[in-house]
Amino acid sequence: MTPKSVKSTRKNTEPKAKLSRERVLQKALEIADQEGIQALTMRRLAQELEVEAMSLYYHFANKDRLLDGMIDRVFAEIELPPAGEWRSRIRTRAYSTRAALVRHRWALGLMESRTSPGPATLRHHDAVLECFRKNGFSVAAAAHAYSLLDSYVYGFVLQQINLPFNTFEEAGPAAESIMAEVAAGEYPYLVEMASEHIFKPGYDYAEEFGIGLEIVLDGLERLRKAN
Amino acid sequence: MTPKSVKSTRKNTEPKAKLSRERVLQKALEIADQEGIQALTMRRLAQELEVEAMSLYYHFANKDRLLDGMIDRVFAEIELPPAGEWRSRIRTRAYSTRAALVRHRWALGLMESRTSPGPATLRHHDAVLECFRKNGFSVAAAAHAYSLLDSYVYGFVLQQINLPFNTFEEAGPAAESIMAEVAAGEYPYLVEMASEHIFKPGYDYAEEFGIGLEIVLDGLERLRKAN
DNA sequence: CAAGGTAGCCTTACGATGTAAGATTGTCAA
């Protein structure tokens, strides 16, 4: 099947690596990661792969299927430690999920509207459920736990991505334009929060993640015991 | 061609309502709510307003500014009860937020990439912070609380929207195609969850919301006491 | 070997989209 032998005889110019689902997905991820999802057009993607746009349609029915595939790749990056205490395994998974979604900032926005999960996604969900079920969670409790956990993780990333800045250091320029609207005295509590908490050296919103996560994990523990 | 050569100051037989930021936003919400955000094009919007597409650009610099305005309208719909115990006020707000985001399913997807909050958004955040600060939350605790609370709410809605179905009743048709992929025995815990919990009469994922929310509120209470 | 099938990529074309540039009109103050 693999035409390894390039016996094209004469004038076989150069490489022209063959197209494949994987190669297309790989390049699509690169473009979206580096330049944003709006930079990912079929023509642009094809160009980077040294092909014409319509060639992509041999491997993907349409752009939506391509996006589905990209989402599945992101889920494949999320790791669930194979062994250990359930709480630390779930914690690791939560951090891993956040890392993947921040690494691929376009992924969350794509999840809305995309309702057909790929194999990596299904496999992942199954593994998490297994972790719950084998550690004292009833079926119902596992459902509650999963819902709470993922809601928190997804929601946190959504907010983190929307933030105009993450750390105090990079806030500098943005801070002024924001404060300009805000400082008129209309939003006293936002001003308080900004000046006394957020606009302080060393502040990093990402660190909030761990605080909320431990609270969520405590909640999961109670779900586990309750049933 | 437009026979609107109205004599002068007198209003004619309802000739043509004037365009305005508010009227444009209103119609944009209607279209997006009823037919999805992809149906909202400048031409379509203009048509519904009985106007040409380019006329919209007098009121909005570009489509992104229009979308910003729409998001702000959604935030304006979220209510925070003006009085009462903090826990019940925050609970009400959480339900109200979820309702608004489900009513306008396109809103969450738009929030990614939109980083300039409108006045209603700022006002809303300010009111919530006030509620925390006046009820024993330190500045830091209020920051943690807000992060956790909104992460949960946004994340839950994100999942709810992505679900192919919400209740058992509407699951019927979709269930089969899903189970077809899944039933091969590769995902035993997903199958268990589906058959023993989700695919049961009366199941409604939306009800999970309250369960997780109370756990989150318990967490907030502990944040409040801790500092 | 020839004949035909098929996998994989390309060419051309079309309708839809956001919006730049500038023309046109209605209204009102001077």
Place this chain on the structure above:
DNA sequence: TTGACAATCTTACATCGTAAGGCTACCTTG
């Protein structure tokens, strides 16, 4: 009357996803 400004329209263009079909090299089958 004039002129200015606010609000809307006309025209045009680059870019997008993708439908329809063509081309070519390889493989199978006789």
